[in-house]
Amino acid sequence: MLIGGLAIGESPFSAVQLLWINLIMDTFAAIALSTEPPIKTVTVGDPFKAEAKLLTPTIWRQIIGISVWNILVMTSMFAYMIFNEKYLALAPIDKDSGLYAEYSLFKRQQLTKIFNTFIFLQIFNQINCRKVGANDFNVFEKFHHNLYFLGVFVGTFSFQIFICYYFPGLSKTEQMSR
Numbered sequence: 001m002l003i004g005g006l007a008i009g010e011s012p013f014s015a016v017q018l019l020w021i022n023l024i025m026d027t028f029a030a031i032a033l034s035t036e037p038p039i040k041t042v043t044v045g046d047p048f049k050a051e052a053k054l055l056t057p058t059i060w061r062q063i064i065g066i067s068v069w070n071i072l073v074m075t076s077m078f079a080y081m082i083f084n085e086k087y088l089a090l091a092p093i094d095k096d097s098g099l100y101a102e103y104s105l106f107k108r109q110q111l112t113k114i115f116n117t118f119i120f121l122q123i124f125n126q127i128n129c130r131k132v133g134a135n136d137f138n139v140f141e142k143f144h145h146n147l148y149f150l151g152v153f154v155g156t157f158s159f160q161i162f163i164c165y166y167f168p169g170l171s172k173t174e175q176m177s178r
Helices: 002-008 015-034 057-083 085-090 099-128 147-166
Strands: none
Touching (some): 015 099, 099 147
């Protein structure tokens, strides 16, 4: 939100989009990940002591790594939008001009791409958060063993496509081709 606001001078996400993002990042992610059965590599060893730190170096690696990745991808998307020749050529148009509609359509298309990219980054983050061990690098290991997680994953993915394709007015997006 901060980078988007600085880059284009307004919020890149509408209120409905922010609600959907919060559902994915909080509610659905919590449901999906809380139903994940323990994997042997996570449950091996002695139990943790009550005073053990929750945020281990491995968890910090995951948090920082995903945060940096998301910032790089989203900043690249905004940079592409801002420095795109079409955006630069159409940006200073008066609202009474006929070209303003073309500029507005281009801007909505770019913001739709940014919204979809952010959502799919969050869906990937749900997959990534399934593994928290220091040596757990294959996030797709036993991917099909939790039907709740798969249901949330497929449901979120499908609903994102559905809301942007069939209800662009509700989600303040632009209908896009494949």
